[in-house]
Amino acid sequence: MNRQDTRNFFETLRAANPAPQTELAYASVFELLAAVLLSAQATDVGVNKATRRLFAFANTPAKMLALGEEALAEQIRTIGLYKTKAKNLLATCRILIEQHEGQVPRSREALEALPGVGRKTANVVLNVAFGEPTMAVDTHIFRLGNRTGLAPGKNVLEVEQGLLKRIPDEFMVDAHHWLILHGRYVCQARKPLCERCTVRPYCDTGRRAGAG
Secondary structure (H helix, E strand, C coil), X not given: XXXXXXXXXXXXXXXXXXXXXXXXXXXXXXXXXXXXXXXXXXXXXXXHHHHHHHCCCCCCHHHHHHHCHHHHHHHCCCCCCXXXXXXXXXXXXXXXXXXXXXXXXXXXXXXXXXXXXXXXXXXXXXXXXXXXXXXXXXXXXXXXXXXXXCCXXXXXHHHHXXXXXXXXXXXXHHHHXXXXXXXXXXXXXXXXXXXXXXXXXXXXXXXXHHHC
């Protein structure tokens, strides 16, 4: 995908959805961090269902820590890997209280030092909560980076670096959301819905299919 195709690609996505948002439900930076931490290998719908109950009475690091591991695990047992996630979330809460005055840090280094928080989770928090131009590469974005020709790569870091290099600055803050939503609802893994894809004219795979 060349530079003009890339611009057209994102202009089209922006025209259809000028203010994209994460589908995770949250009301504070801490709730966002907790929701993203819980979302690994789980759907946003499933996470929202669990956190709707959880955040009703444990929406701060101190309140979450007061629950204890067993009670927290019970609250999120419908989410995959819930026991490990409960342990990591409580450990994260303890660090937030002891080292960050109960606040979610704004630096990548501090975020990635939290248990259960890797590069992708840190990127989501930096982007969604703090408006940083980061790119959290999940399975959808990894697929799109390769399938569209936008940023081919053998691993998530290569795709992330390619996207950061190729996406024009004006689109960067929202690009993460546009790509996830497009991958989730249109450019799906098993059967991409090319016939209803608005960015097909700029996509390497779409153009090849059209030529065929």
